Amino acid sequence: MIYEKLKENPVLVALVVVIVVVVVVVCFKIRDMTNIEKINFAMENPSLIMYGFSLMYGLASTLYSYKNVESMKNLDDKKEDNKEDNKEDNKEDNKEDNKEDNKEDKKEDGTELLKKIKKLEKSRNTHIVFLSDCRENMIPEKLKRYIISTDNGKGFSHKFSLIGNEDTVELIITTDGGDFKLFEQYAKIIMEHCNTGKVLSYVPYRAFSGGAELVLSSTDIYMYPKALLSPTDIQVITKGKGYSSTEFSAKVIINALKESCSTDSTKLLNEKAKQYFEYSVSETKKKLSKKYDEETVEKILDKFVSGQILHDSSYNVSDLRDMGLKINTDVDKEIRCVIEEVTDFFDVIY
Numbered sequence: 001m002i003y004e005k006l007k008e009n010p011v012l013v014a015l016v017v018v019i020v021v022v023v024v025v026v027c028f029k030i031r032d033m034t035n036i037e038k039i040n041f042a043m044e045n046p047s048l049i050m051y052g053f054s055l056m057y058g059l060a061s062t063l064y065s066y067k068n069v070e071s072m073k074n075l076d077d078k079k080e081d082n083k084e085d086n087k088e089d090n091k092e093d094n095k096e097d098n099k100e101d102n103k104e105d106k107k108e109d110g111t112e113l114l115k116k117i118k119k120l121e122k123s124r125n126t127h128i129v130f131l132s133d134c135r136e137n138m139i140p141e142k143l144k145r146y147i148i149s150t151d152n153g154k155g156f157s158h159k160f161s162l163i164g165n166e167d168t169v170e171l172i173i174t175t176d177g178g179d180f181k182l183f184e185q186y187a188k189i190i191m192e193h194c195n196t197g198k199v200l201s202y203v204p205y206r207a208f209s210g211g212a213e214l215v216l217s218s219t220d221i222y223m224y225p226k227a228l229l230s231p232t233d234i235q236v237i238t239k240g241k242g243y244s245s246t247e248f249s250a251k252v253i254i255n256a257l258k259e260s261c262s263t264d265s266t267k268l269l270n271e272k273a274k275q276y277f278e279y280s281v282s283e284t285k286k287k288l289s290k291k292y293d294e295e296t297v298e299k300i301l302d303k304f305v306s307g308q309i310l311h312d313s314s315y316n317v318s319d320l321r322d323m324g325l326k327i328n329t330d331v332d333k334e335i336r337c338v339i340e341e342v343t344d345f346f347d348v349i350y
Contacts, residue, residue, distance in 0.1 A: 109140050109142070110140035110142055110143045110345070111142070113143065113341055113342065113345055114142050114143055114146070116337075116338055116341060117143075117146050117338060120334055120335075120338050123334070124170070124334065125168070126167070126168045126169065126170045126200075127163050127167055127168070127169045127170065128146055128170050128172070128338070129146065129148065129159055129169055129170070129171050129172070130146060130147040130148065130172045130174075130342055131148050131150060131156070131171060131172070131173050131174070131175065131186075131211075131214070132147065132148075132149065132150065132173075132174045132175065132342075132346060133149070133150050133174065133175050133176060133178075134147070134149055134346040135149060136149040136151060136152055138346060139346075145159060145162075147342065147346075150175050150178050150182070150183075150210075150211075151178065151179075151182070153182050153185055153186075156185075156186055156189065157185070157189055160189050160193060163193070163197075164197070165193070165196040165197055166196050166197045167197050167198075168197060168198040168199075168200065169193065169197065169198065169199045169200070170200050170202065170335065171190070171199055171200065171201045171202065171214070171218065172201075172202045172204065172335075172339055172342070173201055173202065173203055173207045173211050173214055173215060174203075174204060174205050174206065174207070174211075174343075175206070175207055175208065175209075175210070175211035176206070176208045176209065176211070177208045177209025177210040177211055177212075177230075178209070178210055179210070180210060180234050180235070180276075182210070183209075183210025183211070183213055183214065184210075184213070184283070186210075186214055187210075187213050187214055187217045187283070187287070190214060190217040190218055191217050191286070191287060194217070194218065194219050194290075198219045198220070199217070199218040199219050200218065200219060200220045200222060201214065201215045201218035201220070201221055201222065202222045202223070202331060202335060202339070203215060203221070203222070203223045203224065203227040203228075203229065204223075204224045204227060204331075204339050204343070205224065205227055205228075206227060206228045206229075206230075206314075207227075207228075207229055207230075208228070208229070208230040208314070209230055209231075209232060209235075209311070210232065211229075212229040212230055212231070212232050212304065213232040213284070215229060216232070216284065216287050216288065216300075216304070217287045219291075220326070220328065221325065221326065221327050221328065222327075222328045222329070222330075222331050222335075223317055223320075223327050223328075223329055223331075224329070224331065225317060225329050226316070226317075227316075227317065228314040228315065228316055229314065229315050229320060230311070230312070230313060230314045230315065231303065231304050231305070231309050231310070231311050231313060232280070232284065232304045232305055233249045233250065233251060233277075233280060233304070233305045233306070233307045233309075233311060234249070234250050234276040234277065234279075234280045234305075235247040235248065235249060235250075235311060236248055236249075236250050236253055236269070236272060236273050236276060238253070238269060247311075249307040249311055250273040250274070250276040250277040250280065250307060251273075251277050251306060251307020251308070252307055253269060253270065253273035254270060254273045254274055254277060254307075255307075257269065257270040257273070277305075277307065280305045281301060281305050284300075284301060284304060284305050285297060285301065288300055288301075291326070292324060292325075295324075296323070296324035299323050299324055300323050300324065300325060303315070303319075303323055317329060
């Protein structure tokens with residue numbers, strides 16, 4: 001490194017030459033002197049000695065400064081290299097962050113979920129429909145053909161209008177129930193499709209009230225081992241004092257008013273309850289009679305629509321099988337996976 005610096009700097013070379021000449025002259029002059037004479041020579045020529053030391057000091061300082069410059073340059077080079085490395089690292093980090101952000105965006109807008117549902121439909125050659133209590137405004141536009149809120153009657157009927165008469169529909173239901181008229185509309189659509197095609201209902205968690213009615217309307221029933229159904233007896237709203245109102249099973253009202261229909265309002269309520277009860281029994285019988293014998297149908301009716309069982313009661317898989325219902329708990333992995341995806345997306349379990 002020093003040799004290279006000497007080549008680059010002629011002044012430094014001249015300085016080195018002068019020092020070498022001075023050293024040679026001095027050495028030549030004092031070579032034959034005794035020690036006493038050498039001391040006397042040094043004392044008589046202090047300027048020469050000081051001049052020699054100054055030249056050597058200057059040379060040493062110059063070389064040292066060059067070394068520092070080189071070190072600083074190397075340090076700067078390292079800094080530049082580190083800067084470049086950091087830039088590259090930051091670029092990579094930003095790339096990864098962007099990838100993660102894009103993934104999150106796709107997850108939030110339902111793009112990834114939509115791909116999985118379509119892929120599942122294609123592999124199974126079926127139509128996937130989710131019916132859930134999630135609010136309509138929570139469902140991304142692109143998913144509304146596959147995931148339907150229980151309040152969206154038009155959406156449900158429109159979905160089935162797009163499905164071929166002989167096609168198989170896999171209907172995943174998670175609901176606490178709702179408007180009787182709306183669920184009755186859904187049940188009729190399912191029954192109509194079952195005349196020519198198939199509707200396989202899946203209950204991963206619960207299908208209460210009107211939801212259980214849809215399950216009974218389907219061709220086959222699949223349930224998770226701990227999933228639940230509830231009675232489907234129609235609830236009649238009765239007005240109390242002021243603005244209060246209460247729901248009672250139609251059969252409970254009929255029994256309560258059997259001997260005391262003294263006013264026009266109680267007569268109308270009793271008549272309404274009778275109509276609801278008879279309609280509920282008749283429609284449920286239609287749904288079940290195609291799949292079960294008469295004795296089993298009566299047993300199921302007693303548990304679901306008789307009004308003798310509390311509407312808030314629930315039946316597990318074992319209870320349903322004891323009634324004679326055919327329940328399949330062998331839900332395959334593909335369906336399970338997409339159910340979990342939708343559940344996580346909407347957080348429909350609460």
